Amino acid sequence: MQTYLVGGAVRDALLNRPVADRDYVVVGARPDDMLAAGYKTVGKDFPVFLHPQTGEEYALARTERKTGPGYHGFEMHADPSVTLEEDLARRDLTINAIARDQDGKLVDPFGGARDIEQRVLRHVSDAFVEDPVRLLRVARFAARFAPLGFTVAEETMALMRRMVANGEVDHLVAERVWQETRKALGEPRPSAFLRVLRDSGALAVLFAELDALYGVPQRAEFHPEVDTGIHVEMVLDMAARLAPGNDLVGYCALVHDLGKALTPHDILPRHIQHEERGVAPVRALSARLKVPAEHATLAEAVCRDHLNAHRAFELKPSRVLKLFTAMDALRRPERLEVFVIACEADKRGRLGHGDEAYPQADYLRRAHAAAAAISAAPFVERGLSGPAIGSAMERARIEAIDKVRADLLPH
Template sequence: MKMYLVGGAVRDAMLERPVTERDWVVTGASPKMLLSRGFTQVGKDFPVFLHPATKEEYALARLERKSGQGYTGFTCDAGPTVTLEEDLQRRDLTVNAMAQDETGNIIDPFGGRADLEKRLLRHVSDAFSEDPLRVLRVARFAARYHYLGFRIADETMALMREMARSGMLAELTAQRVWQETRRALMESTPIVFFITLEQAEALNDWFFQLRPFSNHYQQVLQRAADQQMPLQVRIGVLASYLTQEQAQDLCTKLTCPNDIVSICQLAAAFTRPLINVKKAETLLDVFNACDVWRKPERFATLLDICQLRAETEGRVWSRLKIAGALDAARSVDVQAIIAQGHKGPAIKSALNDARQQAIQEKGVF
């Protein structure tokens, strides 16, 4: 039995990037052998085990063969005769198909080291085309390593286009697509993810609302990344250029979490009105529609999106004025309104009037 460090940990160490997680491949072993050493089995589709001390993942070397339709149509052989090279050959990119043994020697059967030096993302074999998720993964790696000058090999991009044109990406589950998208959005150059998908003709199935991936998207998303904004802001700035229907379609297609759906809907509906607001009455309508009274944190995220849009488009816009108007509106005492004798629906009407007057007195407009 032998154990090898594989994949991203080897790649990133060679690039002198921080190694955040380590994965291992085990050859010449059976599940029984690992269980006898205190490992815990967690894999369902193939044998993956957690180390008893480090909790790092150790997977038995395996072969995968296409046996049916779709990205789940594979049979797995994880027997003790499967070699390390056979395991590495099933991986997506050459830079991810390297291993390191216990003495520190690098095993590199497919030229991953040379491709790292060339700053090249190149597929290992034609088996790449058996899993459509790899189109999204390569786009995400392109976004992650763009700052180092990496590019996608011409033959790999050609293969990605063939896969996209075949309709394979439609086979993916929304959960898998969202996970890749979420991770890509948090890279240092997330725009490269979408630009790569556009070049690969792969926006159609999951991101058709963003076609074409225009300069507006690119500039504002990169500004959000440069300012290290959270995920809600990064996807929100994209949604701010969409209609409400388009934003809803995008989130529904990807089965986004509720907090993402909520901010995308607000961004699509209210970014432009907030940037262009000229009247206290209009601003108060936006406050009410966004439910700022109960969800101030969500509205603060919307203001982040507006600020990024305004900066990117060279607009004169003051977040402080909007925040000041909100503070003024918040200062209105609901109990004082009730004490004036208003009842039922009249309370809401009087409260709105008082809040609008407070905004006007603040002198924002």
């Protein structure tokens, strides 16, 4: 019975990154051996156990055999005869197929350490094509490690294109697509997630609304990058810079311009009313991916009103108040912060504009605080009741927003 540290903990240590979770593989043991040693069983599908003291996961070495389409179609085999190399061989990427024994020695049968040095994301074996989730995982790892210079090996990309062509990704269920997408949106460079999916052909299958944005022109005086798909990539990366790890802001950034794919060709490169056109595809994508309700609600708000945020100083105070109430931000102030950051990411996610100031953010935050500070109590004390209280509060909030605007605008 031998125990090895495996996977991400080994990889991240070799990259000099903080190690969060530690997973172990046990070779030469049966479930009864683990239970006898005090380990607690967890899960139904795989022989995984929790250490009695640390709570870390220890899995029996296992192999997997493809038995049907999709990521459910696998038959698992675990017994004491399964070797460490056989267990590592079922993993997706070489950088995740490295083990470290109890003496600290690396066990690296597939060259993962070399690929870490060369900054390459490479599949372990041709069995990679058997699990469509792996395609999404490669794209997610690209989003995590692109800042370190990692790229996808051409032979791995070729396998991914074959998976798309063979219809393997068609078997992915919404929950798994969203799970990997959500993680990617919290990575440092989520644009790499889109690029890998697009290069493999999977973006057109899984995110047709996003794929349709590539090649759609925008006015160069506002968007020097011109291509709408490239703009979305830049907005995603700016969102990751402004709100690291925040997949809610990331999702709003991802879908904010879906309406531009629906712009009539005769008015291009202008995109008149693209905000309104974008609401329907945002709703459709959110429903198809089964995203959380808060993601769906705020993504729609950003899509619908991001241009209003950009021209916030030009809006009447009453319109600014409607902006807040439309997203229920007076009762839920955290929503305003997500909205503002996503809109700032849109404004700064343009070629040559990444370091520009966005004073609209400060104005909207201050205006929101001023409006939210208006309560019903003073109006009740004045003897108002019923709808009159609401009307008085609305007028007071508009006046408060107007004062903030006057204070911020140059005299």
